[in-house]
Amino acid sequence: MAETRTDIAVEAAAKAFHETTREKRQYTWEQSSEEWRRDLRAFVRPMVEAALVASDAYVAAALPKPKVGNR
16 A cells, blocks of 8 residues: 555654653553554544645745746
């Protein structure tokens, strides 16, 4: 399965969220059940998608516009 930019960002966000909010006695991301990881991915996906849309819009606005007309 080819991973998209969104899939990679969701995985990174879910792992970062888990690792920064877990208690020391809780499992690390790698030790967590697949069900837990799937639930966290589903939780962060809308935020990641919104962030990527905003980032794309920001980058697109910063790029120079091609000039139309006389060459």
